[in-house]
Structure formats: C-alpha cells, structure tokens
Amino acid sequence: MPMAPPPDFDTLTIADIGRLAEADRLPPVERWHPDHCGPSDMRIARDGTWFHQGTPIGRPAMVRAFSRILRREPDGGYVLVTPVEKLDIEVEDAPFVAVELKVEGEGQNARLAFRLNTGDLVTASADHPLRFDEHDDGPRPYVHVRGAIGNGLEALIARSVYYELANLALSADCDTPGVWSAGTFFPIAPSPAGT
Structure with missing residues (x-):
C-alpha cells in the first residue's frame, strides 16, 4: 500500500x-x-x-x-x-534533517514543531529533547526523533531553522539563552561533541 x-x-x-x-x-x-x-x-x-x-x-x-x-x-x-x-x-551526522519550524505560544507555553526532510513531524518536548553540540565548524543543534534518548535517531536542525531558534532564545526574557517547548526548557548552550 x-x-x-x-x-x-x-x-x-x-x-x-x-x-x-x-x-x-x-x-x-x-x-x-x-x-x-x-x-x-x-x-x-x-x-x-x-x-x-x-x-x-x-x-x-x-x-x-x-x-x-x-x-x-x-x-x-x-x-x-x-x-x-x-x-x-x-x-555522516544524523539520519534526519529538521528543515522547517513552527512555533505556537510564547515563553513557557510555547510549542516548537519540526518538519523533517522525510516528511516526519516531531514536537520538541521532554520525550523529544533538543540538544546543542559544539564542533570545529560551530554549534550543531539536534532534536530527538525516536528510539532511546541518547542512542536513538536524531535530526540535525538545518542552519536556517537554528537561526530561528536562536532568535527565539534571544527574544526571551531568560537568564540563560534557550527556548521552551511543551513545558520543557532547552538551553542553547553547546556541549562538547558527543556528550
């Protein structure tokens, strides 16, 4: 079918x-x-x-x-x-790429949804966390798609979508730059690659 x-x-x-x-x-x-x-x-x-x-x-x-x-x-x-x-x-990096972002709500009530290059949809949440790794070529943001967190499948967030996330973080009134989605705060603070 x-x-x-x-x-x-x-x-x-x-x-x-x-x-x-x-x-x-x-x-x-x-x-x-x-x-x-x-x-x-x-x-x-x-x-x-x-x-x-x-x-x-x-x-x-x-x-x-x-x-x-x-x-x-x-x-x-x-x-x-x-x-x-x-x-x-x-x-080579992550099996999916998040190519579009949709935002509804503001602050702690915000919800961030991504469309992947495969057409799949995922909303950032505690079950689908965002993470930011630092690499030689700059930060790389990811969203967890499925499987076990830490060893499942992730999507690399496309650079243009990352800029949208960064703008959201900069416009938020938080001590730590980051974004909220589905009641979870995700700091935009790169960690060393692979952690």
Missing part, C-alpha cells in the same frame, strides 16, 4: 502535528533481530541526502520508506532492519 504524501506543514497547527505524529504507526524495528547481512551500500549525507552505491536516491517516497526501517544499534552504528535481514548504513 503506497504511503500518503506528507501534509502541508504550513497549514498544520501544533495540535494537528501532535495528532499526526501519534497516529503514525512505525514498523516495530526495535523488536526485529534478524541475522546481520552486511553493508547496504547506502549512505546518508550530513545534508540529509540518501545515496545508494554513490548515487542520490531521487524518489522521496523511497527515502521515506527506508527511513521507517532505520534503527540505531547499541554500538552507535545504524542499520536498515526488516524481520528477515539487517544491513549496515553509513550516517
């Missing part, structure tokens, strides 16, 4: 986004433990482009289908997994 195209992010309210995310039934990849079958010859570039054998995958529906069977392993590696096979996939 073909997947429906993602809804138009601009027309959704945060409540709509929450309902859509809640209704999105992902395959139970955490329960699948088939034998490892080797490399997939696939790679996800830092900008979110998916490649197979060095060639970009141009069909968004194909990328979305693969993204739904992606899992992070306890050793930090990534795999594509089905009930019968498990294949390694190279991920």
Whole structure:
C-alpha cells in the first residue's frame, strides 16, 4: 500500500502535528533481530541526502520508506532492519534533517514543531529533547526523533531553522539563552561533541 504524501506543514497547527505524529504507526524495528547481512551500500549525507552505491536516491517516497526501517544499534552504528535481514548504513551526522519550524505560544507555553526532510513531524518536548553540540565548524543543534534518548535517531536542525531558534532564545526574557517547548526548557548552550 503506497504511503500518503506528507501534509502541508504550513497549514498544520501544533495540535494537528501532535495528532499526526501519534497516529503514525512505525514498523516495530526495535523488536526485529534478524541475522546481520552486511553493508547496504547506502549512505546518508550530513545534508540529509540518501545515496545508494554513490548515487542520490531521487524518489522521496523511497527515502521515506527506508527511513521507517532505520534503527540505531547499541554500538552507535545504524542499520536498515526488516524481520528477515539487517544491513549496515553509513550516517555522516544524523539520519534526519529538521528543515522547517513552527512555533505556537510564547515563553513557557510555547510549542516548537519540526518538519523533517522525510516528511516526519516531531514536537520538541521532554520525550523529544533538543540538544546543542559544539564542533570545529560551530554549534550543531539536534532534536530527538525516536528510539532511546541518547542512542536513538536524531535530526540535525538545518542552519536556517537554528537561526530561528536562536532568535527565539534571544527574544526571551531568560537568564540563560534557550527556548521552551511543551513545558520543557532547552538551553542553547553547546556541549562538547558527543556528550
């Protein structure tokens, strides 16, 4: 059965986004433990482009289908997994990129929702925290998408979206620069890479 195209992010309210995310039934990849079958010859570039054998995958529906069977392993590696096979996939940074931001409310009542490059939707919260890492090329912000926090799947927040977050933090009346979403405060204070 073909997947429906993602809804138009601009027309959704945060409540709509929450309902859509809640209704999105992902395959139970955490329960699948088939034998490892080797490399997939696939790679996800830092900008979110998916490649197979060095060639970009141009069909968004194909990328979305693969993204739904992606899992992070306890050793930090990534795999594509089905009930019968498990294949390694190279991920240069994070497997997703948050490409759009929607903000509703202000201060402690704010809610921040992101649209990912795969069409998935996620609202920053205690279950989907934001984190900011410092790298040689500057800070990199991330939002947790799914799986265990600390070893699950994250989205790198696109630079333009990061600037929107920074503007929100600067306009807030807080001692520590940061943003609120779904009752949780996220300081915009980079930590060393990998922590």
